[in-house]
Amino acid sequence: MRTDDEATDAPTVPGGLGRTQDPEGVKRNILDVATREFAAKGFSGARVDEIAAKTATSKRMIYYYFRDKEGLFVAVLEEAYSGIRKIERRLDLGDLPPGEALRSLAEFTFDYQNAHPDFVRLVMVENIHNAVHLERSERIQSLNVSVIDVLDSVYRRGVSEGVFREGIDVIDLHMTISALSFFNVANRATFSKIFKCDMESEESLARRRAQVGETVVRYVLKTKA
Amino acid sequence: MRTDDEATDAPTVPGGLGRTQDPEGVKRNILDVATREFAAKGFSGARVDEIAAKTATSKRMIYYYFRDKEGLFVAVLEEAYSGIRKIERRLDLGDLPPGEALRSLAEFTFDYQNAHPDFVRLVMVENIHNAVHLERSERIQSLNVSVIDVLDSVYRRGVSEGVFREGIDVIDLHMTISALSFFNVANRATFSKIFKCDMESEESLARRRAQVGETVVRYVLKTKA
Amino acid sequence: MRTDDEATDAPTVPGGLGRTQDPEGVKRNILDVATREFAAKGFSGARVDEIAAKTATSKRMIYYYFRDKEGLFVAVLEEAYSGIRKIERRLDLGDLPPGEALRSLAEFTFDYQNAHPDFVRLVMVENIHNAVHLERSERIQSLNVSVIDVLDSVYRRGVSEGVFREGIDVIDLHMTISALSFFNVANRATFSKIFKCDMESEESLARRRAQVGETVVRYVLKTKA
């Protein structure tokens, strides 16, 4: 979650926000705070007043830059999605053999989601709202999901090397990876409470990461006859 | 989704709700409406006024029976959880061989979640609220998750028959099944929008159900050396 | 202006507003206050807060009964229009000769407008808003403007008795009467200021009333050859 906090205390001009004009800094600051609030309480549960209070600026600025609460939420979503897409673009599976590359990819996704619970929660919130804001955002729609390309190339390689089964849709495969990774963050509260288990400690995360990798790899590997 | 609607139009006493005294019917009616509203709009997004309006009774009754909005939400959650637990108890995998029994169990879960989007969405909502209501409900905490027992027995059988790998925690296994099933409903809006795919049609569901079963089974099966 | 104030201090139940439940009284009270405020300051200039403050109830009740500021304004307009229509219905020109009946009608209109400046100002305000609220109100649209019937009958009588010219449209005639009556109230502030004349004193009103009557009658009378 380092990413979220970074900008908060990095105004472009020394002296801090509020003393000088720094549109980008102000917008960043608002977005950061809003991200946390919307992620924590959902769209309706979050309060513009509270977001403003936790900001270095005033409520008025939120409306100045983002028009209204919904505009702010859309901007927050856009930031969140473009954040993950940016990271995905940097993905480098090197020249690992296909199986290990796939495992690595799955584990990377698992790690990203666990490192960015705000992103996961925003996606949950957006789903509760039937993705209406996502629909409204051209920016998000235009983002290229490069992880699919990476996945596709790994899968093809595995197939051509004869280690992966044929006939698997990489989008389905991506869905499996996402589902397994997402759940650990999204459903942590209820699941851990009901099954009285830990899902947050380093050990638990490590164990689960391995399981997720294994699950994905086993699904694709050609089984010996 | 028959379950949700059943009670709505089944007052125990002829003459309709509102004219007669039927505490249980009134409560059922309120719970059904509230379930739909909370599932549709989340806890903060749902409106007590609107719930009351869609009810055969009045707002007064909501406060009379459920104390406040939170009390109503807790009751709704309790109903939802006890609903799934009740169904799980009826699970009968007959004397299928372990692999097929496990596949069947996974597919059953997948089907249940897809047939009960309100349940899935309520769980999402509760997770956004960090499961505070679930914590408050003794009733939910006391519900026995019999599916774990079923899963445990199948798994043991598979191990003793030498077809399943050893050392797998059935709660982890259950998490995998849940994650794969849950995602299809919970993240449908955003995922289908971003990947421009369908996740609701009968065909899509059938394909995905099979994938989920296959994924789970492959994870457990002992691979031939 | 007696009409406006009457209801203000006439709750249906003794004890005063706020102490007891009296929907009609509350609505009346709000409407009376709102009429004065909208008439005094226009739609945008009037403040819901101020209206509420001058009321025996609270702001919340305004929204409860009238939905929003516009709903309140529409209701105010409806009351104003139905007020004048009600009075017009009681018009009785007896068996005056046509010329005198017409003069009487014109002077009555002049008097009504002068006695109800709030009505006149509301109509001005509505015209500034291009009559959008009037358009929205079925109630106003359905009000029968009986003064037209009265005017029509007087005019026909005058024509058949040979004292009125033929070929005059009674709606045009009504427009003339309205214009002359309306102006005295509507444009009083600017006109009296620019021409440094009084338009409010009893004497001024009496003089102008006579002029209006005379103007209208002369327009219709057949001039001797």
Next chain:
Amino acid sequence: MRTDDEATDAPTVPGGLGRTQDPEGVKRNILDVATREFAAKGFSGARVDEIAAKTATSKRMIYYYFRDKEGLFVAVLEEAYSGIRKIERRLDLGDLPPGEALRSLAEFTFDYQNAHPDFVRLVMVENIHNAVHLERSERIQSLNVSVIDVLDSVYRRGVSEGVFREGIDVIDLHMTISALSFFNVANRATFSKIFKCDMESEESLARRRAQVGETVVRYVLKTKA
């Protein structure tokens, strides 16, 4: 309505507004836009932001030249009043016989108001505000209403020629002319809606113009005994 638009696109220096220094052009531009906005939405309804946006300059200039919203409104009123006064000064009734001269004057007023709805609406707005801005403007107060002089001279001529009745106050006469002319624009929205008649087409205007002239003339003409 050519007047309104003229200045908008006629910067004195080539290169367009905003790039060059042209105080008068900038002020004109602001006044034109503000005239339209205030006329369209009233004083409270008009928005400084919107006025600025429709201007070739910025909000800062509005405050620089006109101090505040009210100062701008006063300036707009001043422009509007001085516009009509300027036109009135050019009035030349030639050597028409008194009756025709009077009719001509009335019809001219009718035409002017219909050609300048913004002026009419500003006057309405100012009346809603009880002419407080007009009071504040020395410029408007000092404008000589030359139409009164013209009217006075025509009337005297008619009286001395024995065709007009004696004892009529020309300010009252002017009021009648104004009232009949003003109404057609000011109350067009409500009147045409209630009486389902047209008040804007060329034909309607021509008919009404004639009626207004006739009404005024008949009021003054000496009736044969």
Next chain:
DNA sequence: TATGAATGAGGTTTCATTCAT
């Protein structure tokens, strides 16, 4: 038990205006 009326606290948004560059 049932219903519409009532409410206070607080929510979102807008406005005219000023400041920094």
Next chain:
DNA sequence: CATGAATGAAACCTCATTCAT
């Protein structure tokens, strides 16, 4: 002169909840 950034006060409206009958 010119521009976008910034602001506090106040505007409109909504919410969960309680009261009177």
